[in-house]
Amino acid sequence: MHESWRSGFANYLTTSFVDLLRAESPHLLPTFVTEGEAEVPPIAIPHGTTILALKCRDGVVMAGDRQATEGFQIAHRRIEKVYKADETSAIAIAGAAGPSIDMVxxxxxxxxxxxKVEGENLSLEGKANKLAQMIRMNLPAAMQGLVVIPIFAGYDDKTGQGRIFMYDVTGGRYEDLDHYATGSGGKDARNSLKRLYRKDLDRQEAVRVALEALTDAAEEDVGTAGPDFVKGIFPSVKVITRTEFEEVPEDEVRRISEAIFAQRREEAAS
Amino acid sequence: MPLPYYVSPEQIMKDKAEYARKGIARGRSIIAVEYRDGILLVAENPSTLLHKTSEIYDRIAFAGVGKFNEFENLRIAGVRHADLRGYAYSRGDVTAKALANAYSQALGSIFTQDINPFEVEVLVVEVPDRNGGKNEIYHILYDGTIEDEVHYAAMGGQAEEIRQVLTENFQEGMTLAQALQLGVRALTVTQNKALNPSDLEVAVLDQTRERRKFRRIGAEELKQLLER
Structure with a gap:
């Protein structure tokens, strides 16, 4: 008892939880490596679809639809893809749902x-790099089809503005200056972000742009769900500013979605 | 060959205890007091960078007196214990009781097996979740002795005198300002000068907060609370 306590407890080399987990309980690390040839898993697994982020005047807005798709089936209708990472940043996930949620x-x-250990926060850049390392850790699983592609965004105290980071499967980390979307409907969402985005959007406008982009993605991509007024399922939207991490309330998302649909009906009729 | 001196085990333990107690008595004191919305921790600590109190997990906080490197070691061990457990099971499964037991085991084995025992005492405090329940205050001594205290606890240099003041003046349902003023009064009892707000380190486990209940009370707010 005594020796093991010391080895685990008295070691100051790391403040990283992942390193601690690797040393103390490696079986808890989310790795899905199987022996032998890399191959696509024979079973269908749920995949999260469209996520996006865009900058606004005071910070950054992140949003995602709520559907997970399993082959040609809908696996879940109310899955959450945008998570609070800490007080000033959020992570959104697309790709294999199970490993994604573990990674979050x-x-x-x-x-x-x-x-808690250091008594202060990692810098936003440090967090983004840490996430890149985790995605790299997942590479063997990604080769077998369990791909996890997040977007990481937050408010950077050092630069005084929102920042958006995107990743590839190998853990490559890139920064986007204005907006980004990924997932199965990512391309469509990116197109409408490109069309609607301008610098200095205020919070209200940025939330609307995010919802427009998700609605467009849902129109074009079978894996992505738009707002569902019957079941009352709406995309999740988070706004991160210097002072606040805000989850946009569902009735506000509903109201804006209704406005978008009303406008589109009008345009279609005229 | 000279024979090694025989020292009885009782004597060894007594000497170790004396050594640890002296070390702890040299340090400044810390108290924990319940108030209406949670638990208040007040430490006499002129440093604003080296903390004696700390967050461990959502509803759990830590306070240590004695040698800084030793209780800092224990604090980090606690954060690791809690985060590992919360990750392996769920956030709700991290309890002050399990942590207090781990500290007790660790300090106990160090006390019996090492030549020098740790010169520390630690408090592990927990506020209940929204479903009700009671505050928990665990006090762990240098030799691994563990006590659960009710309403308040004191440790460090003049813990006895401080506890006396708390016993006489503690009331249930105090506001934060009242509890803080009582805490400061208790800490001052052993000194002939008044304590400056800048000599205090104050933190709370505030039940009205969302998930993470721990909050440090900064200089400005502290001044306001003391003047109220």
Missing amino acids: RLFQTELEHYE
Whole structure:
């Protein structure tokens, strides 16, 4: 008891939760490596679809639809794809749902662990790099078809503005200056973001642009769901500014979605 | 060959305890007091960078007195214990009781097996979740002795005198300002000068907060609370 306590407890080399997990309980690390040849899993697994982020005047807006798709079937209608990472940043996930959610949980714990041990927050850049390392860790699984592609965004105290980071499967980290979308409907969402985005959108406008883009993605992509007025399922939208992490309330999202649909009906009729 | 001196085990333990107690008595004190919305921690600590109190997990906080490197070691061990457990199971499964037991085991084995015991005492405090329940205050001594205290706890240099003041003046349902003023009065009892707000480190586990209940009270707010 005594020796193991010391080895685990007295070691100051790391403030990283992932390293701690690797040393203490490697079986809890979210890795899905199987022996032998890399191959696509024979079973269909749920995939999260469209997520996006765009900058606004005071920070950054992130949004995602709520559907997970399993082959040609809908796996879940109310899955959450945009998560609070900490007080000033959020992570949105597209790709294999299971590993994605594990990665989010590990990432959230990593940030909180660092904050508690060190007594201060990692910089936004540091968080983005940490996430890149986690995606790289997932590479063997990605080769077998369990791809996880997040977007990470937050408010950067050092530069005084919102920042958006995107990734590829190998953990490559890139920064986008204005807006980005990914997932199965990502291309369509990117197109409408390109069309609607301008610099200095205020919060209200940016939320609307995000919802327009998701609605466009849902129109073009079978994997993405638009707002569902019958079941009352709406995209999740988060706004991050210097002072606040805000989850946009569902009735506001409903109201804006209704306005978008009303406008489109009008345009179609005329 | 000279024979090694025989020292009885009782004597060894006594000496170790004396060594640890002296070390702790040199340090400044910390108290924990319940108030209406949670638990208040007040420490005498002129440093604003090296903390004696800390967040461990959502509803759990830590306070340590004695040698800084030793209780800092324990604090980080606690954060690791809690985060590992919360990740392996769920956030709700991280409890102060399990953590207090881990500290007790660790300090106990160090006390019996090492030549020098740790010169520390620690408090592990927890506020209940929204479903009700009671505050928990665990006090763990240098030799691994663990006590659960009710309403308030004191440790460090003049813990006895401080506890006396708390016993006489504690009331249930105090506001934060009242609890803080009581805490400061209790800490001052052993000194002949008044304590400056800048000499205090104050933190709360505030039940009205969302998930993470721990909050440090900064200089400005502290001044306002003391004047109220």
